[in-house]
Amino acid sequence: MKYTSLYRRYRPRRFGEIRGQEHVVAALRNAARDGRVHHAYLLSGPRGTGKTTAARILAKVLNCADPADGEPCCECESCIAIQAGTSFDLHELDAASNNKVDDIRDLLGKVALGTPGRTKVYLLDEVHMLTPGAENALLKTLEEPPDHVVFVLATTEPHKVVETIRSRSQHLELNLLSGEELESLVRHVVDDAGLDVDDDGVAHAVRSGRGSARDTLSALDRVVAGGMQGDDTVATDLLDALANVDAGQALGAVAAGISRGREPRVLGEMLLAALREAFLVAMGVPPAELAEADRSRAQAFADRVSPAVITGALEALGTALVAMRRSPDPRVDLEVALVRLTSPAVAAGVDAGQIDALTKRVERLEQALADTGRPAAAGSPPPQPPPPLPPAAAGPAAKARETLARVPAVPPSPRRSEPGPTP
Numbered sequence: 001m002k003y004t005s006l007y008r009r010y011r012p013r014r015f016g017e018i019r020g021q022e023h024v025v026a027a028l029r030n031a032a033r034d035g036r037v038h039h040a041y042l043l044s045g046p047r048g049t050g051k052t053t054a055a056r057i058l059a060k061v062l063n064c065a066d067p068a069d070g071e072p073c074c075e076c077e078s079c080i081a082i083q084a085g086t087s088f089d090l091h092e093l094d095a096a097s098n099n100k101v102d103d104i105r106d107l108l109g110k111v112a113l114g115t116p117g118r119t120k121v122y123l124l125d126e127v128h129m130l131t132p133g134a135e136n137a138l139l140k141t142l143e144e145p146p147d148h149v150v151f152v153l154a155t156t157e158p159h160k161v162v163e164t165i166r167s168r169s170q171h172l173e174l175n176l177l178s179g180e181e182l183e184s185l186v187r188h189v190v191d192d193a194g195l196d197v198d199d200d201g202v203a204h205a206v207r208s209g210r211g212s213a214r215d216t217l218s219a220l221d222r223v224v225a226g227g228m229q230g231d232d233t234v235a236t237d238l239l240d241a242l243a244n245v246d247a248g249q250a251l252g253a254v255a256a257g258i259s260r261g262r263e264p265r266v267l268g269e270m271l272l273a274a275l276r277e278a279f280l281v282a283m284g285v286p287p288a289e290l291a292e293a294d295r296s297r298a299q300a301f302a303d304r305v306s307p308a309v310i311t312g313a314l315e316a317l318g319t320a321l322v323a324m325r326r327s328p329d330p331r332v333d334l335e336v337a338l339v340r341l342t343s344p345a346v347a348a349g350v351d352a353g354q355i356d357a358l359t360k361r362v363e364r365l366e367q368a369l370a371d372t373g374r375p376a377a378a379g380s381p382p383p384q385p386p387p388p389l390p391p392a393a394a395g396p397a398a399k400a401r402e403t404l405a406r407v408p409a410v411p412p413s414p415r416r417s418e419p420g421p422t423p
Contacts, residue, residue, distance in 0.1 A: 007048075007217035010189055013083065014071050015057055018050050019185055019213065020177040027172055028054060032061045033070030037119075038170040040142050040151040042127075044158035045174030048214030052092075052125060054174075055152040056082060059090040059121035062150065089120055096126040101133035108141050111149050120149050127153040128160035135162050142168045176211025179291040185213060186220055195224055203293035211289040234260075234267065235274045236297060242313060242341055243304040250338040254331070264331040268321050275317065278302045279310045313341050 012018045015025045024043070031037045043051040060083070061067050065076035072079050081087035093107055107122065130138065142151065142165060153169060155161055177185075183206050190197050201223040209216025234257040241250035257267045277294060280286055282302035286295055302310070320337035324330035
């Protein structure tokens with residue numbers, strides 16, 4: 001028997017089954033129930049959030065033989081055909097690969113051909129990929145659409161859709177799902193399908209999904225197949241190494257991750273994401289899509305280090321990731337960055353630039369003191385005072401000098417005049 005992936009098996013069939021998109025569901029269901037369906041909808045949002053699913057459900061309810069409260073029955077011939085992808089009432093076009101003007105003209109040539117009493121829904125996926133000529137050809141039909149036609153334009157980048165098309169469409173934005181919603185979805189699928197997945201597997205699927213329901217269920221498929229590669233353990237070990245100020249532990253975690261087939265840049269991006277989560281948790285604004293296990297890990301790390309250390313690590317790791325793009329050996333860049341991040345000075349929150357500035361100033365002062373006792377060479381310019389400390393390195397000594405400079409000088413006492421000779 002052919003296996004069906006989890007995200008296809010558990011694709012919503014009714015509006016009420018779509019999770020985390022209540023505003024979009026309410027708009028489409030109310031329009032279908034009240035007979036106020038717009039002639040064109042623009043659905044935008046990240047991948048795997050339900051754009052195509054919402055368009056298919058809209059096509060089902062508009063052609064359903066027995067709709068109820070804006071929901072399809074999912075049992076009539078039309079609903080079954082649309083669900084199976086064999087209906088003539090739903091036409092899907094991938095605008096990324098069929099983006100030329102001839103492709104759109106061929107599609108629009110069929111728009112006028114309709115069946116009495118039925119509504120044809122045209123779904124154009126990734127509509128922002130259309131060429132300017134194709135956009136102009138589509139615009140003419142959007143201005144004067146037939147009564148029996150509804151256009152649904154889906155895109156992950158709505159800002160790339162021309163304003164003339166956006167202004168003629170009703171724009172509905174789909175959001176990423178929160179960690180709680182994704183965890184609820186995963187546990188429902190695990191229970192319904194009878195899968196053997198523990199809490200770590202659930203957390204891994206939610207973390208890998210990053211707010212996308214489809215990506216989360218795809219990750220759950222990998223977990224069930226034994227494809228959990230221990231990425232979570234590597235990220236946790238790297239965070240522990242930073243908190244423990246242990247360069248050896250950090251290098252060992254990198255070696256373990258690479259031995260599992262991960263690229264150095266991927267490991268760096270994983271650590272960067274974990275540091276971002278810890279930073280947001282420390283600031284009191286944890287990401288909505290963060291799972292409970294990730295939230296606990298981020299909180300534990302934030303409790304062990306200061307926010308200054310986290311921000312410094314984010315900056316240093318971001319610089320290392322940029323350098324890794326041009327490096328002949330990205331692993332070296334990652335390891336050097338981790339060794340620097342696990343140095344005691346960084347762990348104490350001291351900027352390395354300040355340390356270098358203070359060291360150079362001390363050397364100049366020592367040299368000036370050594371030259372004080374030497375006779376000045378003829379014609380040599382007078383010694384110049386050392387440059388002032390940089391603002392970041394000015395500490396208590398600089399403040400003390402400023403305070404002494406503000407103290408008024410004590411005038412000298414008048415000299416006692418010597419008694420002169422008596423006349």
